[in-house]
Amino acid sequence: xxxxxxxxxxLLAISGCRLHAGxxxxxxxxxxxxxxxxxxxxxxxxIRITELTRGLENPWSLALLPDGDMLVSERPGRLLxxxxxxxxxxxxxxxxxxxVDGQAGLLDxxxxxxxxxxxxxYLSFAKPNLRGxxxxxxxxxxxxxxxxxxxxxVIYEQEPKLSSGTHVGSRLVFDGRGHLFxxxxxxxxxxxxxxxxxxxxKLVRLNLDGSIxxxxxxxxxxxxxxxxxxxxxxxxxxxxxxPWSGQVWTSEHGPKGGDExxxxxxxxxxxxPIITYGINYNGEVIPEASGTSAxxxxxxxxxxxxxxxxxxxxxxxxxxxxxxxxxxxxxSLAQTCLIRLELDGDRIVHEExxxxxxxxxxxxxxxxxxxxxYVLTDAxxxxxxxxxxxxxxxxxxxxxx
Numbered sequence: 001x002x003x004x005x006x007x008x009x010x011l012l013a014i015s016g017c018r019l020h021a022g023x024x025x026x027x028x029x030x031x032x033x034x035x036x037x038x039x040x041x042x043x044x045x046x047i048r049i050t051e052l053t054r055g056l057e058n059p060w061s062l063a064l065l066p067d068g069d070m071l072v073s074e075r076p077g078r079l080l081x082x083x084x085x086x087x088x089x090x091x092x093x094x095x096x097x098x099x100v101d102g103q104a105g106l107l108d109x110x111x112x113x114x115x116x117x118x119x120x121x122y123l124s125f126a127k128p129n130l131r132g133x134x135x136x137x138x139x140x141x142x143x144x145x146x147x148x149x150x151x152x153x154v155i156y157e158q159e160p161k162l163s164s165g166t167h168v169g170s171r172l173v174f175d176g177r178g179h180l181f182x183x184x185x186x187x188x189x190x191x192x193x194x195x196x197x198x199x200x201x202k203l204v205r206l207n208l209d210g211s212i213x214x215x216x217x218x219x220x221x222x223x224x225x226x227x228x229x230x231x232x233x234x235x236x237x238x239x240x241x242x243p244w245s246g247q248v249w250t251s252e253h254g255p256k257g258g259d260e261x262x263x264x265x266x267x268x269x270x271x272x273p274i275i276t277y278g279i280n281y282n283g284e285v286i287p288e289a290s291g292t293s294a295x296x297x298x299x300x301x302x303x304x305x306x307x308x309x310x311x312x313x314x315x316x317x318x319x320x321x322x323x324x325x326x327x328x329x330x331x332s333l334a335q336t337c338l339i340r341l342e343l344d345g346d347r348i349v350h351e352e353x354x355x356x357x358x359x360x361x362x363x364x365x366x367x368x369x370x371x372x373x374y375v376l377t378d379a380x381x382x383x384x385x386x387x388x389x390x391x392x393x394x395x396x397x398x399x400x401x
Contacts, residue, residue, distance in 0.1 A: 017101035017165060019132055020077035023091055028381060030055040032086035039390070043352050044323040048388040052086030056382040061108045061312070062366050062374055066116050072376070072384065073123065075105035081147065086384055094142060094149030099128040099135035102165030107137075110172045112208070119144045124170040124182065127154065129161040136161035136199070137170045137184045139210065155210025156182060156227070158199045163187035171239035171312070173248050179213060180206045181229065181248050183236035190273040190288055193232050196224040201272060203236065203250065203264050205229040217267030230264035232297065234272040238313040238330060245346065249301075251310035251330055254278035255286060259307040260300035261330075263346065271297040277305065302348050309334035312364035314373070321371030323389050329373055331362030338362050338375060338387070354387070 018024075031054055038049045056074060063071040068084040071092070077100055079092040098106050104126035112120035120143055127138035136158030142149035167185030174180055186193040186201030193201025196218065204227040207213055218224040238251030242263075252260040252270075258278025262270055273288040275297050280286055293299065311331035316324045328341040328348075337356035341348050355362070355375075363378035373387040 017099060017104075017133070018076075019097055019128055020095075020100055021097040023078045023093075023095070024076050026055075026078075027057055028055045030080065030082075030088040032082075032088070040357075042354060042389075044389060045392055046390045047354065048390055049355070050386040050388070051383055052386055053082060053088075053384040054381060056080075056376070056384065057380055058105075058363075058378055059376040059382045059384070060106065060363055060378075061110075062364050062376055062384065063109045063111050063121070064366055064368055064374070065111060070374075070384075071109050071111075071121070073106045073109045075107070076100055077106050079106065079109060079123070079149075082384070090147035092144070092147055092149060094152055095123070096125065096138075096140050096152065096154060097128065099126040099132070099165075101126075101135075104135050104163060104165040104168050107168070107170050108172045110174070112141075113174050113176070121149065122172050122180065124172055126163065126165075126168050127157050127161070133164075134161045135163050135165070135168070136187070137163075137168050137182070139172065139180070139182055139206075141210070153210075156204070156206055158184060160198065162189050162192065162200060167235040167253075169236050171237065171250075173239040173241055174208075175241060175248060176246065178208060180208055181239060182206065183239045183250050184233070185235035185237075185253075186233070186272070190234075190286070193234065193272045194269070194274065196228065196231065199225055199227060201231060201233045202228045203230045203233060203248075229266060230262075230268050230270060232270040232272045232274070233262075233264075234276075237311050240313045240315055240328075242346075243315055243317040244326075249313065249315075249328075251313050252300075253309060254303070254307050256281050256283075257305055257307055259304045259310050261302040261310075261348070262298075263301050265298075269297050270300070277303050278307065301346070307334060308332035308337070308339060310339075311362060311378075312366070312376075314365045314367045316367050316371070316373070318367060318369075318371035321389050324371065324373070329365045329367070331365050331375060333361040333363065333378060336360055336362070338365065338373070355385075 126135040138157035142152030166188040169184040235253040255278040338354040342350040361378040
């Protein structure tokens, strides 16, 4: 393990949080092909659930690579490489020092848009401050060579660092125009979501090297962080690029009630904590809240009165599975299901809950090249599942015309 100064070690012993400059020991082995496939009915036909892997410790993100291999991040501070069948190939070396506590740790992993040639990988994680007692969301970029990340560099970090392990976000979304969007939380410090001199509770937009685009909405404005794209967000743990509109969509945890989907626009205020459709966990109103609307603040694109606890999200744009093409999939942690949304343009017109009888928290959702949906379950012994919509069977006794 990399040398750590004595003061941070003493602080960590008091606070109970952990710093990882090297991967922690595994609590159990990673096992592929553990169980038989399960078939269940759904609104769009019969689906097959294949358990590819189990033994993952609180997996957070899945990256599907062009050669069929997969990267899986585990929140306690590991990055794994699996093959297409879910077998563990290697544990990737070269991660940065990671603050692990509560919701904080190693978070999203995404291959660069040109990964096939550049081999660049982007990771979001909780980066500790110098004392090791607080953290902020950060982005690390490195090149994957064999089973190691090399030439790694932190290209973005949230300042100031305020999180003790809550509301760190975070998803990474490329917009196809040379930009990287980073979803974040307000570190459970509600007013910071409205403070434009801080990065908490903001969606930020960067160039792929971490520099700031000249056309970001607050560039040149005194006292405002130029990285900011939109603000007034609580804790965005989902994000994806809509392939039909080219817009970034985000999913956001409300408090008790009021989970949101947003299509964040440049410079706009999405209201937290001034407006919300949720209440505090103790049943009382949010202290700063004035209601569900206020001048100059945007309404959510869609919200849930009872919180599913939204996590990863993915659009389905694969003609090989026409029954799901044009849909949006989201993970649910609290309601332990995979949410399928049907869209009419940007409008959400129907919702179906899948996998709800399994009782497993869904942390991430990705769509594979063949149209299957892959999900990670969030648990100390988490799983990687592949969900397939089976082709409709031809009628065995067709009727004459």
